[in-house]
Amino acid sequence: MKDIKAYFLGGGSEVGKLGLVLEIDDTRLLLDYGISPTSPPSYPMPAPPVDIALLTHAHLDHSGMFPYLVREQDAPIWTTDLTREISKILYVDSLKVARAEGYAYPYDKNDIKEAYYRVIPINPFETRPIGDFELKAYPAGHIPGSLMFEIRNSSRSILFSGDINTINTRLLHGTKPVKCDILFLEGTYSGRDHPERKSLEREFIDTIEDIVSKGGVAIVPVFAVSRSQEIAMVLSRSGFNVWMDGMGERISKIFLKHPRYLRSEKELKKALSRVKFVRNPQQRKHALKGEVILTTSGMLDGGPVLWYIEKLRKDPKSAILLTGYQVDGTNGRQLLDKGSISFYGVSQKVDCQVYYFDFSAHAGHTQLVEFAKGCSPEKIVLFHSEDRKPLAEDLKDFAEVIIPENGKVFTL
Numbered sequence: 001m002k003d004i005k006a007y008f009l010g011g012g013s014e015v016g017k018l019g020l021v022l023e024i025d026d027t028r029l030l031l032d033y034g035i036s037p038t039s040p041p042s043y044p045m046p047a048p049p050v051d052i053a054l055l056t057h058a059h060l061d062h063s064g065m066f067p068y069l070v071r072e073q074d075a076p077i078w079t080t081d082l083t084r085e086i087s088k089i090l091y092v093d094s095l096k097v098a099r100a101e102g103y104a105y106p107y108d109k110n111d112i113k114e115a116y117y118r119v120i121p122i123n124p125f126e127t128r129p130i131g132d133f134e135l136k137a138y139p140a141g142h143i144p145g146s147l148m149f150e151i152r153n154s155s156r157s158i159l160f161s162g163d164i165n166t167i168n169t170r171l172l173h174g175t176k177p178v179k180c181d182i183l184f185l186e187g188t189y190s191g192r193d194h195p196e197r198k199s200l201e202r203e204f205i206d207t208i209e210d211i212v213s214k215g216g217v218a219i220v221p222v223f224a225v226s227r228s229q230e231i232a233m234v235l236s237r238s239g240f241n242v243w244m245d246g247m248g249e250r251i252s253k254i255f256l257k258h259p260r261y262l263r264s265e266k267e268l269k270k271a272l273s274r275v276k277f278v279r280n281p282q283q284r285k286h287a288l289k290g291e292v293i294l295t296t297s298g299m300l301d302g303g304p305v306l307w308y309i310e311k312l313r314k315d316p317k318s319a320i321l322l323t324g325y326q327v328d329g330t331n332g333r334q335l336l337d338k339g340s341i342s343f344y345g346v347s348q349k350v351d352c353q354v355y356y357f358d359f360s361a362h363a364g365h366t367q368l369v370e371f372a373k374g375c376s377p378e379k380i381v382l383f384h385s386e387d388r389k390p391l392a393e394d395l396k397d398f399a400e401v402i403i404p405e406n407g408k409v410f411t412l
């Protein structure tokens with residue numbers, strides 16, 4: 001590893017459409033290759049020919065361009081078997097959304113199949129040779145199946161974090177630092193910390209208790225991957241009448257087929273056994289008479305959640321409990337800022353109470369700093385962030401911090 005060249009195809013200075021090209025000696029690697037899932041999506045720069053493509057996890061901002069990549073070139077994809085399953089479902093779903101909304105998409109069903117077959121599954125803690133260095137995968141604590149990648153030889157080592165979480169959640173164990181010389185660190189929560197998890201969970205339950213006791217329904221918008229299972233586990237012992245609608249059930253089944261990625265298969269099974277699943281329009285009406293509805297999509301930009309809100313939007317006793325950060329331009333953001341939602345293009349006022357609970361799957365600012373310290377790197381490359389300055393400020397006390405721009409080559 002004499003000479004390491006790197007550049008971001010996207011996702012350097014923003015959250016979304018991530019792609020990193022790493023050139024180490026004579027080998028060229030691609031780490032993640034995603035889209036920004038806006039409508040229509042925005043795409044990273046084209047990837048050069050690479051020897052191996054590495055995928056940290058299934059979220060579309062990291063994975064969304066892989067079916068396009070396999071159409072353009074024949075590099076193998078290394079990721080977990082679980083990420084392979086989940087990303088395939090997300091690709092098919094995003095293709096469906098593109099068709100429904102009438103914009104062109106850079107790949108088709110055959111490319112999705114090819115992306116699936118191109119995967120050579122790698123397990124957490126597995127080591128694999130690449131030329132005269134080796135690659136090791138570590139669990140990232142972000143969503144089930146998520147990885148960090150270490151690339152090393154006897155003289156130097158690089159760690160690519162992907163998206164990480166360092167705290168234990170109901171669903172997952174937090175990740176641990178890995179000693180390295182060069183750390184590529186995500187900075188989603190640069191400058192922002194999360195509330196303490198236990199008290200957040202308590203507040204969430206208490207809020208629902210209050211809504212239900214006054215005769216309202218709690219609508220809880222969730223992402224199908226990870227958040228719906230996490231919230232089902234938080235509610236597991238609450239005794240509420242909980243319904244789940246949307247893709248969450250299907251994703252839950254896949255998680256249970258791969259229990260080694262979970263903190264506790266038993267606890268997830270138990271939580272899901274206490275949930276009723278909406279599988280037809282009749283059950284949707286039953287769910288409206290229940291107490292809690294977990295439903296996609298997490299940012300209210302589609303999915304069954306709009307149906308429920310449309311039914312309950314004039315009921316001030318009912319509430320919408322957002323469970324994750326709402327990106328600018330989404331319905332969720334509009335609800336928080338203006339108290340309204342666009343239903344299929346028409347903006348409508350929502351009289352329900354609105355709450356925001358920060359059940360993030362990303363490490364907060366302080367946790368990122370702790371993690372980076374534990375890795376004791378000489379250099380830290382910050383990416384995947386809207387504002388890297390606050391994090392850079394705290395990291396420069398113990399490492400050289402690099403803040404690359406998309407498309408600009410830097411050497412390490």
Ligand SMILES: [Zn+2]
Pocket residue numbers: 057059062142163
């Ligand atoms: Zn992610």
